[in-house]
Amino acid sequence: xxxxxxxxxxxxxxxVKKVTDSLSTRELGxxxxxxxxxxxxxxxxxxxxxxxxxxxxxxxxxxxQCIHKSEKISFTHKAFRSDIENKLSKVLESNGAIxxx
Numbered sequence: 001x002x003x004x005x006x007x008x009x010x011x012x013x014x015x016v017k018k019v020t021d022s023l024s025t026r027e028l029g030x031x032x033x034x035x036x037x038x039x040x041x042x043x044x045x046x047x048x049x050x051x052x053x054x055x056x057x058x059x060x061x062x063x064x065q066c067i068h069k070s071e072k073i074s075f076t077h078k079a080f081r082s083d084i085e086n087k088l089s090k091v092l093e094s095n096g097a098i099x100x101x
Contacts, residue, residue, distance in 0.1 A: 048076045
């Protein structure tokens with residue numbers, strides 16, 4: 001499980017856009033999306049069910065931090081969760097995030 005991730009030298013809006021662009025060029029992008037909703041960053045997985053992982057957004061001196069807040073994981077996704085989260089972590093990291101699992 002991704003407990004938190006932090007990004008420096010970027011706004012949350014810019015980061016979400018970069019991750020969305022990265023996902024659009026990958027197989028993972030067919031089932032995963034990331035969005036900003038108020039003070040939350042929401043990661044959704046949609047295929048044979050829908051799962052959501054919600055992170056609380058906190059500003060830092062030079063960027064922001066996202067801390068795991070809640071999740072709703074579809075029964076059909078539980079078996080694939082680890083693999084999907086590993087791939088998602090790599091996408092987040094390739095866009096400048098430091099991920100804590």
